[in-house]
Amino acid sequence: MHEIYQVRPNIYQIQEAKGVYFAIVAGSKQALVLDTGYGIADNRKFVDEFLKVPYIVINSHGHIDHTMGNNQFEEFYIHPADVELYQRSNAFERRKNAYLNLAEENKLDTAKAEEYAAILSPEAKTVEDGTSFDLGGLSVEVVHLPGHTKGALGLLVKEERLLLAGDCFNPDMWMFADNHDTLEVLEGTFTKALALPFDTYLGGHTTVEVPREFLATARENVRRREVDWNSYEKIVGRDTYVIRYGASSITISAEDALAAGKKKAQETGAGINTRLIHGDSDRRKTNPVGALLPPIYQVSAFAHENAESIADVFGGRKLGFNYTRVSNPTVAAFESRMNELEGGLATIAYSSGMAALSAVLLGLLKSDDEFIASSGLYVGTVNLFDGFKQYGIKMVYVYEDTKEAFRAAITEKTRLIFAETICNPRVSVADISSLAELAHEAGIPLVIDNTMASGYLARPGKLGADIIINSTSKYVNGSGDAISGTVTDSGHFDWLGSKLADVLEGTKNAGPMAFIAHMRKNMLINGGACLSPQNAYLNCVGLETLGLRLDKECSNALALARHLALLPGITVNYPGLASSPYYELASRQLNHKYGAIFTIRLGSKERAFEFMNKLNYAYIMSNIGDLRTMVVHPASTMALHSSPEERAAAGVYDDLVRVSVGIEDIEDLIVDFASTIENLEA
Ligand SMILES: *Cc1c(COP(=O)(O)O)cnc(C)c1O
Numbered sequence: 001m002h003e004i005y006q007v008r009p010n011i012y013q014i015q016e017a018k019g020v021y022f023a024i025v026a027g028s029k030q031a032l033v034l035d036t037g038y039g040i041a042d043n044r045k046f047v048d049e050f051l052k053v054p055y056i057v058i059n060s061h062g063h064i065d066h067t068m069g070n071n072q073f074e075e076f077y078i079h080p081a082d083v084e085l086y087q088r089s090n091a092f093e094r095r096k097n098a099y100l101n102l103a104e105e106n107k108l109d110t111a112k113a114e115e116y117a118a119i120l121s122p123e124a125k126t127v128e129d130g131t132s133f134d135l136g137g138l139s140v141e142v143v144h145l146p147g148h149t150k151g152a153l154g155l156l157v158k159e160e161r162l163l164l165a166g167d168c169f170n171p172d173m174w175m176f177a178d179n180h181d182t183l184e185v186l187e188g189t190f191t192k193a194l195a196l197p198f199d200t201y202l203g204g205h206t207t208v209e210v211p212r213e214f215l216a217t218a219r220e221n222v223r224r225r226e227v228d229w230n231s232y233e234k235i236v237g238r239d240t241y242v243i244r245y246g247a248s249s250i251t252i253s254a255e256d257a258l259a260a261g262k263k264k265a266q267e268t269g270a271g272i273n274t275r276l277i278h279g280d281s282d283r284r285k286t287n288p289v290g291a292l293l294p295p296i297y298q299v300s301a302f303a304h305e306n307a308e309s310i311a312d313v314f315g316g317r318k319l320g321f322n323y324t325r326v327s328n329p330t331v332a333a334f335e336s337r338m339n340e341l342e343g344g345l346a347t348i349a350y351s352s353g354m355a356a357l358s359a360v361l362l363g364l365l366k367s368d369d370e371f372i373a374s375s376g377l378y379v380g381t382v383n384l385f386d387g388f389k390q391y392g393i394k395m396v397y398v399y400e401d402t403k404e405a406f407r408a409a410i411t412e413k414t415r416l417i418f419a420e421t422i423c424n425p426r427v428s429v430a431d432i433s434s435l436a437e438l439a440h441e442a443g444i445p446l447v448i449d450n451t452m453a454s455g456y457l458a459r460p461g462k463l464g465a466d467i468i469i470n471s472t473s474k475y476v477n478g479s480g481d482a483i484s485g486t487v488t489d490s491g492h493f494d495w496l497g498s499k500l501a502d503v504l505e506g507t508k509n510a511g512p513m514a515f516i517a518h519m520r521k522n523m524l525i526n527g528g529a530c531l532s533p534q535n536a537y538l539n540c541v542g543l544e545t546l547g548l549r550l551d552k553e554c555s556n557a558l559a560l561a562r563h564l565a566l567l568p569g570i571t572v573n574y575p576g577l578a579s580s581p582y583y584e585l586a587s588r589q590l591n592h593k594y595g596a597i598f599t600i601r602l603g604s605k606e607r608a609f610e611f612m613n614k615l616n617y618a619y620i621m622s623n624i625g626d627l628r629t630m631v632v633h634p635a636s637t638m639a640l641h642s643s644p645e646e647r648a649a650a651g652v653y654d655d656l657v658r659v660s661v662g663i664e665d666i667e668d669l670i671v672d673f674a675s676t677i678e679n680l681e682a
Pocket residue numbers: 352353354355378380381420449451452471472473474483484485624
């Protein structure tokens with residue numbers, strides 16, 4: 001019995017032999033199974049030297065051409081299905097040319113490439129499903145996996161104790177392959193895989209255990225389709241970087257990594273996490289004495305040197321501060337950071353998310369006006385909208401998620417469309433681009449409450465929304481230590497050219513800033529719901545780790561939801577599960593994440609309560625977006641006073657528990673949630 005087997009999905013490049021790539025698929029300390037990549041056949045001596053242990057090569061159609069034509073290996077296995085696929089794939093000419101170019105670039109044997117036309121009657125041994133062979137004392141069995149069509153390995157090598165798989169584990173390959181079926185097979189078959197770092201083959205002895213979550217993470221990475229350039233990891237003593245793809249990685253030279261990183265930076269600007277820390281401009285220059293965070297100007301008012309100065313600030317001739325309800329430097333720093341996050345024209349902060357919501361709605365609507373909203377909104381918002389009846393404002397809920405349903409609700413009197421990026425507890429996802437299109441056809445703005453996603457997961461402004469509201473009490477703050485809200489104007493909407501210009505009379509001199517000026521002058525200064533400097537400061541601190549927290553919270557939510565979804569007697573609703581009707585939309589719209597909130601239906605209210613009471617690692621509270629995991633029973637709390645219709649629209653059921661997933665270690669959450677569910681007495 002061998003102690004350790006390699007399943008780490010690495011592609012290796014040998015530095016001395018540039019252009020040589022291969023993946024270690026499986027192996028023991030005695031031997032390795034490789035999937036071949038570019039150039040390996042021509043550089044056998046490097047491979048031999050590099051690996052130091054005997055190895056065999058297995059292959060798939062994707063790489064046939066790189067090895068078979070000039071195959072120098074005694075042991076070479078290929079699955080017949082792969083050969084057949086390759087013959088049908090028509091890709092040969094293309095691949096031949098690609099290889100010729102590559103060979104030329106890397107000074108490999110180009111003459112050999114010409115012989116490739118003959119390779120389709122392979123001399124290599126073919127292996128059928130179930131074939132087993134001995135690899136340096138390790139008994140391996142070959143299983144053909146479905147679903148790989150382009151370049152990913154079609155062999156699964158199985159040993160009694162654990163899974164050994166090819167680079168179908170490698171998200172980089174998945175980017176080009178329809179390998180999700182393969183993944184299903186893997187997930188269905190194995191519960192645990194062992195991986196060990198490459199160093200083992202160079203004399204090290206570390207082992208790393210890969211939990212099931214690994215598979216989910218890898219799948220998620222496939223969808224992301226981009227390298228996370230922020231997370232290079234320097235390997236000490238070697239001139240290489242590891243680019244992390246979740247649990248997987250690729251080793252490339254420092255030089256290449258840098259060049260690629262630079263190219264990416266030029267194409268897209270700095271990454272969002274970089275911007276959360278550094279901002280669009282150098283923050284050291286904007287804060288006195290180089291303070292890294294904005295100082296807390298905990299004052300109600302500001303003194304001026306002379307009468308002229310205060311008169312100039314009041315008259316708008318000079319920038320400055322008079323009174324904290326109007327503006328305050330700490331609050332302004334938070335507003336500017338939120339504006340960077342959402343990519344807007346300007347942002348105004350309020351004392352709470354509800355204050356931000358009422359500022360926008362009351363600021364744009366008059367009596368006898370109508371507006372359209374998606375159903376299933378945050379309960380506080382529904383209550384706010386209910387109160388509008390008193391002012392003669394009519395709200396029309398749309399119960400279907402289709403564009404047609406929204407279109408049908410638009411009348412002459414409609415002034416705006418309102419939706420939430422993700423509604424909870426229904427955990428539905430709004431199709432922002434399509435709603436924006438519809439709103440703009442009707443000449444009205446689209447207002448999006450982005451609280452559940454924040455600008456980190458979705459930038460509604462980029463998708464066409466005109467006003468973005470955040471309850472920054474949630475993910476932006478992150479630690480649950482301050483209530484606040486923001487309103488951002490994305491800058492797309494022609495306010496003064498629209499029918500909404502009638503409420504912007506008083507601020508029309510501000511031109512394109514008319515709406516934002518209205519939000520400050522009439523809705524903040526007159527409305528009075530200003531943010532305290534202390535809370536603005538706490539939110540600035542929170543913003544810096546927003547990406548870090550949300551990445552972890554979303555991957556935790558995905559892993560936990562996927563795990564719980566397998567348990568009998570409950571149902572899990574989460575946009576990250578393929579069973580959710582919002583799965584595709586969420587994948588497209590939410591930066592390839594799915595938010596950190598899901599719901600569980602446990603069968604009865606009693607079971608729901610027992611479940612909540614028995615959890616170790618979840619706080620029972622009605623908040624969301626905090627870094628700790630929280631559960632609540634919406635039917636007996638937030639939705640207590642909702643009508644049966646409102647409950648149905650919001651997806652509130654008597655047996656439903658909402659989970660806001662935190663940053664705890666995922667293993668702890670899985671064990672806690674799963675064992676609590678398995679041991680319910682009710
Ligand atoms: C919490 C929340 C609000 C209200 O924000 P507060 O900061 O609590 O006033 C509005 N919308 C959504 C989606 C929320 O989750």
